[in-house]
Amino acid sequence: MIELAVLGVLREGELHGYELRKRLRELVGGTSSISFGSLYPALGRLERDGAVEAVEAVEQLEAAVPVATVPST
Template sequence: MLEIAVLGLLSESPMHGYELRKRLAALFGAFRAFSYGSLYPTLRRLSEAGWISEEAPLDAGASRSRRGKRVYRLTAEGKEHFAELLAQVGPDAFDEEGFGARLAFFAQTRSDIRLQILEGRRRRVEEQRDGMRSALSRAGERFDRYTRDLHEHGLESVDREVRWLDELIEKERSSGRAANHAAARPND
């Protein structure tokens, strides 16, 4: 997840570490917090793999009291690797973290892949919803009213996510149909 996010952000523009941290926090704020301690090891690993380059700061511009900021850039190999990551559809693309990172870069993802990820996420959330409903019905009157309200609130949240995913899937399918229709029309 962090690898996709870092590569995706660097595909937009080169950044120094602090700027990446801020953008990652903004990106994952809606989905989950990430560990800042994992950012620099990830940057080092991506650099060693040749997917990003690291530009050392110019000493002339740095003050004696502060270290200059290293700027990270996506390499050509990094662009290819990022595209490969976006094209992969597997179980990690459907969980909370993986889905959030993928969704953030949907504009750079092929339509057929977006649809597969959305459908996979919907299946995952529907399974979660079914499990919650089953647990709630099995518990019956054993739950006090507060615990039952908490479970029902969670179920309502999951129902909302399923409806949202249904809307996204329909929009994706509609835009695909419109693109296919436009491509099939003869030129006037």
């Protein structure tokens, strides 16, 4: 189920893991606990299946942060 939520949020635009988790929490409410321990494996499965892709890192605070996006068709 988390995979569907991730795809829905990523349709809005590219996000890195922290922002993706923050956006998911906003959508499902504060009572849901979406952990990085469930988010990153879900992203990995989606990437493996070709549903999302990692794109060029974004320079932020002198650190490269990988972002995820839904591939364009």
